[in-house]
Amino acid sequence: MGWMGPVVNGQAHEGWVVPLFADGAQGAGTTSARGVLIARRPDDGPRDGDQVRLAYRDGCTVEGIWQDRTVIGGDGIMPAEPGDQVHCEVIEEAEEWRPDTEVVGWVAGCTCGWRGAPWTRVPPELADPTARRLAVTGPWADLEAADEHLVISEWRRHIGGWQALEAVEEAAAGQAAAGRALDEAVRAALAAGASWADIGRATGFTGRSATERWSDRG
Numbered sequence: 001m002g003w004m005g006p007v008v009n010g011q012a013h014e015g016w017v018v019p020l021f022a023d024g025a026q027g028a029g030t031t032s033a034r035g036v037l038i039a040r041r042p043d044d045g046p047r048d049g050d051q052v053r054l055a056y057r058d059g060c061t062v063e064g065i066w067q068d069r070t071v072i073g074g075d076g077i078m079p080a081e082p083g084d085q086v087h088c089e090v091i092e093e094a095e096e097w098r099p100d101t102e103v104v105g106w107v108a109g110c111t112c113g114w115r116g117a118p119w120t121r122v123p124p125e126l127a128d129p130t131a132r133r134l135a136v137t138g139p140w141a142d143l144e145a146a147d148e149h150l151v152i153s154e155w156r157r158h159i160g161g162w163q164a165l166e167a168v169e170e171a172a173a174g175q176a177a178a179g180r181a182l183d184e185a186v187r188a189a190l191a192a193g194a195s196w197a198d199i200g201r202a203t204g205f206t207g208r209s210a211t212e213r214w215s216d217r218g
Helices: 145-191 196-203 207-217
Strands: 003-008 011-021 027-032 035-038 051-056 061-067 070-073 076-079 085-092 103-110 119-121
Touching: 003 145, 011 027, 011 145, 103 145, 119 145, 145 196, 145 207, 196 207
Parallel strands: none
Antiparallel strands: 003 011, 011 103, 027 035, 051 061, 051 085, 061 070, 070 076, 103 119
16 A cells, blocks of 8 residues: 554554545545546445445345445335335445546555545646645646655555554563573473573573572463
């Protein structure tokens, strides 16, 4: 999708340049000859073209294509909001693509949901990065490398704290692994006939401290 960041507590932080549209829609990070793929929010309801399943209180279900608040399926056109409907599930989302020329700006985005401040798309002669005005050549919406770097730098500042936490997690995991390895080495040394005094000298403890630390871990 874009720039790989840290994964902390199971939360991924991957960034990308998010194209913006005049009506508030945002790009999903995928472009092709069809244009820019529009992102779907988790709370979005069904959109025209989605494959949906209607469930009713009597246990019956109907599947079909959502179109103008109705469902078109093998049984014909079913009302999408009858009184006895209890659930509408989107089975497969329809893709929505928009032309690059409709992009009105960009923003740095992260998979955690964070968005940076917007950058406005302007004609080349009005471009001014210090005023957050960027331009692209031709009809495409992909930023030049230098301008993309400006957006990336904002995302990198966003993940700075998460990267620090990732480093803490890695250090803690390494310390835990080293502790387990030391415990196993001590057990092996004791099994081979080493004394607690020997263990203490090897680990920087007194014999008594070594006994207190490892005698109950056998």
